[in-house]
Amino acid sequence: xxxxxxxxxxxxxxxxxxxxxxxxxxxxxxxxxxxxxxxxxxxxxxxxxxxxxxxxxxxxxxxxxxxxxxxxxxxxxxxxxxxxxxxxxxxxxxxxxxxxxxxxxxxxxxxxxxxxxxxxxxxxxxxxxxxxxxxxxxxxxxxxxxxxxxxxxxxxxxxxxxxxxxxxxxxxxxxxxxxxxxxxxxxxxxxxxxxxxxxxxxxxxxxxxxxxxxxxxxxxxxxxxxxxxxxxxxxxxxxxxxxxxxxxxxxxxxxxxxxxxxxxxxxxxxxxxxxxxxxxxxxxxxxxxxxxxxxxxxxxxxxxxxxxxxxxxxxxxxxxxxxxxxxxxxxxxxxxxxxxxxxxxxxxxxxxxxxxxxxxxxxxxxxxxxxxxxxxxxxxxxxxxxxxxxxxxxxxxxxxxxxxxxxxxxxxxxxxxxxxxxxxxxxxxxxxxxxxxxxxxxxxxxxxxxxxxxxxxxxxxxxxxxxxxxxxxxxxxxxxxxxxxxxxxxxxxxxxxxxxxxxxxxxxxxxxxxxxxxxxxxxxxxxxxxxxxxxxxxxxxxxxxxxxxxxxx
Amino acid sequence: xxxxxxxxxxxxxxxxxxxxxxxxxxxxxxxxxxxxxxxxxxxxxxxxxxxxxxxxxxxxxxxxxxxxxxxxxxxxxxxxxxxxxxxxxxxxxxxxxxxxxxxxxxxxxxxxxxxxxxxxxxxxxxxxxxxxxxxxxxxxxxxxxxxxxxxxxxxxxxxxxxxxxxxxxxxxxxxxxxxxxxxxxxxxxxxxxxxxxxxxxxxxxxxxxxxxxxxxxxxxxxxxxxxxxxxxxxxxxxxxxxxxxx
Numbered sequence: 148x149x150x151x152x153x154x155x156x157x158x159x160x161x162x163x164x165x166x167x168x169x170x171x172x173x174x175x176x177x178x179x180x181x182x183x184x185x186x187x188x189x190x191x192x193x194x195x196x197x198x199x200x201x202x203x204x205x206x207x208x209x210x211x212x213x214x215x216x217x218x219x220x221x222x223x224x225x226x227x228x229x230x231x232x233x234x235x236x237x238x239x240x241x242x243x244x245x246x247x248x249x250x251x252x253x254x255x256x257x258x259x260x261x262x263x264x265x266x267x268x269x270x271x272x273x274x275x276x277x278x279x280x281x282x283x284x285x286x287x288x289x290x291x292x293x294x295x296x297x298x299x300x301x302x303x304x305x306x307x308x309x310x311x312x313x314x315x316x317x318x319x320x321x322x323x324x325x326x327x328x329x330x331x332x333x334x335x336x337x338x339x340x341x342x343x344x345x346x347x348x349x350x351x352x353x354x355x356x357x358x359x360x361x362x363x364x365x366x367x368x369x370x371x372x373x374x375x376x377x378x379x380x381x382x383x384x385x386x387x388x389x390x391x392x393x394x395x396x397x398x399x400x401x402x403x404x405x406x407x408x409x410x411x412x413x414x415x416x417x418x419x420x421x422x423x424x425x426x427x428x429x430x431x432x433x434x435x436x437x438x439x440x441x442x443x444x445x446x447x448x449x450x451x452x453x454x455x456x457x458x459x460x461x462x463x464x465x466x467x468x469x470x471x472x473x474x475x476x477x478x479x480x481x482x483x484x485x486x487x488x489x490x491x492x493x494x495x496x497x498x499x500x501x502x503x504x505x506x507x508x509x510x511x512x513x514x515x516x517x518x519x520x521x522x523x524x525x526x527x528x529x530x531x532x533x534x535x536x537x538x539x540x541x542x543x544x545x546x547x548x549x550x551x552x553x554x555x556x557x558x559x560x561x562x563x564x565x566x567x568x569x570x571x572x573x574x575x576x577x578x579x580x581x582x583x584x585x586x587x588x589x590x591x592x593x594x595x596x597x598x599x600x601x602x603x604x605x606x607x608x609x610x611x612x613x614x615x616x617x618x619x620x621x622x623x624x625x626x627x628x629x630x631x632x633x634x635x636x637x638x639x640x641x642x643x644x645x646x647x648x649x650x651x652x653x654x655x656x657x658x659x660x661x662x663x664x665x666x667x668x669x670x671x672x673x674x675x676x677x678x679x680x681x682x683x684x685x686x687x688x689x690x691x692x693x694x695x696x697x698x699x700x
Numbered sequence: 701x702x703x704x705x706x707x708x709x710x711x712x713x714x715x716x717x718x719x720x721x722x723x724x725x726x727x728x729x730x731x732x733x734x735x736x737x738x739x740x741x742x743x744x745x746x747x748x749x750x751x752x753x754x755x756x757x758x759x760x761x762x763x764x765x766x767x768x769x770x771x772x773x774x775x776x777x778x779x780x781x782x783x784x785x786x787x788x789x790x791x792x793x794x795x796x797x798x799x800x801x802x803x804x805x806x807x808x809x810x811x812x813x814x815x816x817x818x819x820x821x822x823x824x825x826x827x828x829x830x831x832x833x834x835x836x837x838x839x840x841x842x843x844x845x846x847x848x849x850x851x852x853x854x855x856x857x858x859x860x861x862x863x864x865x866x867x868x869x870x871x872x873x874x875x876x877x878x879x880x881x882x883x884x885x886x887x888x889x890x891x892x893x894x895x896x897x898x899x900x901x902x903x904x905x906x907x908x909x910x911x912x913x914x915x916x917x918x919x920x921x922x923x924x925x926x927x928x929x930x931x932x933x934x935x936x937x938x939x940x941x942x943x944x945x946x
Contacts, residue, residue, distance in 0.1 A: 601792035
């Protein structure tokens with residue numbers, strides 16, 4: 148009973164047999180909180196305005212020098228060879244970008260300080276001023292150059308196709324054109340990466356892309372043939388670094404899609420950008436950059452060819468080096484306003500369909516499993532009851548992300564093949580079933596003991612009494628909290644992007660990043676979520692009113 | 701009809717039943733009287749298995765119930781419950797179903813009677829307890845006396861050989877008590893075998909064939925009401941009657 152309360156903040160009344168509709172902790176912030184945020188925002192913008200008027204020519208470089216620290220942002224989750232924990236000393240971070248950051252910082256006369264950030268949110272952190280630079284394998288694209296200061300490249304990357312070493316059907320790029328027996332080839336790529344852009348540009352007709360958030364996830368998926376994934380296109384440094392870690396993978400064909408790793412700084416920090424460019428150039432001339440890259444097996448002939456031209460803002464402009472990658476050749480047009488809505492809106496609406504599909508498949512399953520667990524716990528034999536209790540505690544005590552991971556990656560390892568959508572449905576259903584079990588348990592405890600006794604006295608076997616008398620009454624009690632959880636589940640589907648299911652939130656990130664239209668698409672996405680959850684809220688209200696009438700008619 | 705021998709029950713370190721032996725003949729109305737906590741309700745609930753017991757035997761017709769928790773006991777209980785109806789102090793109607801649905805629930809789902817047959821029988825029973833007009837009402841919207849009359853009809857719908865009444869009027873006010881007592885008395889005069897736990901002394905005196913005075917888990921005295929009320933033989937009975945009768 149207590150545990151059910153813990154989640155919903157308020158107890159479900161156990162004695163009177165009434166439904167206590169408790170608010171979920173996922174409820175939206177109170178109006179008072181919103182007012183306070185607004186106030187804070189007003190004060191903050193006033194302060195910023197004041198700051199701008201007094202230091203109009205401020206540049207990030209001055210702040211870095213004054214601080215004596217260059218805050219560089221990267222995502223350690225991306226791992227080697229970029230930034231990762233030293234295998235010999237876990238408290239230390241190593242990687243070619245760590246050494247490069249130290250190199251650049253020392254040229255600026257300051258100390259480099261690592262700041263952890265989620266990879267796809269790093270540019271936002273620069274924009275917000277949490278970090279000075281992004282130094283984490285960001286590929287130069289016109290889109291980035293539009294919104295950020297982009298340094299001259301510190302590494303010229305290429306893309307390497309990796310497949311299972313035993314897979315004779317896929318040993319060269321030309322094999323991608325030939326479909327496997329299951330249809331189009333499924334290729335894993337990092338969402339929003341140059342590899343994704345390259346394949347969309349050059350192989351859109353013959354391959355189907357599966358988007359991952361982590362490079363090792365993508366490689367593991369290939370090795371396990373999870374979800375029918377045959378190959379992955381990775382940045383060459385990753386292919387080199389993980390060659391030993393994924394012995395089941397083999398390089399296929401020559402590297403393709405040349406591009407550039409660039410450092411991102413705030414657009415207005417021109418002097419900081421110039422100083423970083425100077426530092427990279429100097430490191431290139433005196434061989435220290437070569438030394439850093441060589442430490443990780445990354446130096447190759449390609450690195451000798453450098454693009455040295457800069458645009459008017461001091462940003463890198465690829466000109467002298469012919470890049471044959473997709474992202475560079477493609478014309479970049481920033482999309483804003485109504486155009487982005489008509490261009491990307493349909494994609495968001497389609498992704499909202501995936502969100503609805505996930506929720507509508509997962510929730511009934513969750514309720515069914517939850518009800519079974521609650522019945523086992525309350526009315527079942529001793530040991531199954533304990534197992535059910537343990538199930539609830541384990542599932543409720545572990546994060547959804549972890550559960551999705553286990554289902555998506557562990558089941559194929561045990562020889563059970565499962566596609567991403569079903570893995571997501573099962574993950575969500577399992578996760579929510581623990582909560583539904585507790586809601587149902589509380590609901591059934593709220594039913595007076597006399598109901599079961601009356602049913603038994605009429606000669607009903609226990610299961611019939613549960614089916615005809617107890618569960619129908621408990622269902623009436625739990626409808627409001629269960630609907631509440633349904634709304635929460637709608638939003639939790641966003642987590643499924645870690646196992647490559649592109650639902651509404653992920654689709655939003657993808658297009659917000661590629662068009663720079665954070666606001667317009669953000670509003671549309673929010674409206675779509677509202678359009679999905681509002682009818683449910685109405686339904687809850689209607690059910691509550693109906694049930695109240697039933698009781699007092 | 702019902703034979704109980706040497707029934708004993710301990711609960712929470714307390715002897716609730718200390719060896720009860722009791723018989724109820726077909727068509728007999730037995731009333732259990734006595735101060736609260738004497739074990740009357742426990743005895744009644746042991747007969748249809750809502751409470752367990754530790755020693756002794758209960759026989760309902762040819763069915764024999766012993767304390768050992770075996771699969772056979774569970775099967776026997778199901779058969780006993782189909783022959784023995786029960787009416788509770790708190791009525792315990794199913795609040796999510798109408799009056800009529802409450803009554804046909806068990807005949808349809810336990811006895812597998814066709815629905816129209818069950819409905820016809822239910823309407824006859826509702827008429828008998830004076831509740832036909834409320835067939836489609838929800839239990840929550842009925843008075844206590846009305847609910848109890850529906851509960852009696854619900855138990856009768858299983859065509860039980862014996863009816864158990866567990867303080868059927870204790871949750872009612874005096875006026876509705878009379879309604880319900882009237883219904884039970886009608887049943888008694890129609891020859892329904894029943895065991896009634898009650899504090900309604902008038903009912904015991906006027907309707908019962910046998911009265912049993914229970915005290916501290918034992919039957920202190922048994923006999924026809926005229927003898928028990930006019931010339932009680934034990935001090936327990938005398939004390940109880942002095943307290944209970946105005």
